[in-house]
Ligand SMILES: Nc1nc2c(ncn2[C@@H]2O[C@H](COP(=O)(O)OP(=O)(O)OP(=O)(O)O)[C@@H](O)[C@H]2O)c(=O)[nH]1
Ligand SMILES: [K+]
């Protein structure tokens with residue numbers, strides 16, 4: 001790739017060395033668009049029979065799903081056995097776990113499905129080991145716990161990030177704030193509401209042409225990079241919160257523990273000595289960002305003992321379905337108290353979006 005980049009640069013120098021810097025940017029942007037296109041094939045489901053079954057198709061259950069991703073023998077199974085009532089075999093040899101093993105963490109009234117998975121290694125995205133199946137399960141999670149061996153330094157983290165990145169999983173990043181709509185005609189209309197330092201209209205056009213898109217509306221609402229723009233065009237990216245969990249801190253120095261604990265999105269633990277597991281749960285809860293809704297009957301106080309737990313972005317309709325299958329069809333209106341409304345209470349319909357710790361009273365027809 002470096003050679004290709006260099007060749008492209010040389011060609012540019014020959015044609016017009018005055019605008020060499022800008023042109024290089026364009027070519028790099030284009031090159032990245034091409035690369036992203038080739039990598040897209042990695043996202044297609046593997047057709048080999050090994051990809052099917054083998055315990056990987058675990059049913060989604062509970063209020064949220066957390067996947068344990070990590071190199072072999074970092075302590076994933078030990079962790080599952082500690083946090084849930086499921087026992088997953090742990091041993092000192094690598095690749096002890098060969099399938100997906102689900103357990104349930106009960107926390108703050110929520111059932112969180114925790115998935116133990118086989119260890120993955122460099123090349124997992126290309127199908128090394130059970131990499132593809134493991135990554136496919138990771139895509140379905142609400143949060144990924146990347147478990148790392150604290151005694152192995154930073155290598156594992158960088159390698160796994162690269163693997164996940166290469167199949168379109170974006171960790172701890174939000175979706176780029178770009179409006180993009182392919183059209184039937186009219187060419188490319190480009191606008192931005194902010195000053196762009198990494199992309200320009202010309203580069204955006206070149207990238208779109210690379211994807212054979214000649215008519216589209218593009219609006220940058222954020223100073224995004226060419227890669228982020230490509231992510232928006234390609235579309236099948238997954239933006240996922242990730243907690244980096246450094247296990248086995250019983251084996252490293254205090255200074256090292258201190259350093260790892262201060263890294264962003266990181267928690268240090270020892271499964272062996274049961275250290276810092278409560279803090280990890282607190283963090284996990286924060287990263288899951290679940291919405292707790294309390295119900296209230298007419299003339300009564302809200303029931304704060306039994307929350308309805310929903311994923312972010314839940315509507316009144318979701319609440320109805322959770323209470324009873326047929327409630328949405330009998331729904332007249334709801335009264336909502338909390339941060340999702342302007343007034344408390346406010347009369348709302350089925351499409352109203354709920355927020356964490358709202359109280360709802362449903363009125364039937
Ligand atoms: N010192 C120490 N050892 C640990 C800790 N947690 C797990 N181990 C040990 O690490 C080894 C591997 O643990 P597993 O739970 O099997 O690791 P895994 O990540 O599930 O491994 P695979 O299934 O092979 O990918 C076992 O010998 C565990 O006893 C810890 O906190 N400290
Ligand atoms: K192991």
Ligand SMILES: [Mg+2]
Pocket residue numbers: 076077078089090096097116117118119
């Ligand atoms: Mg295991």
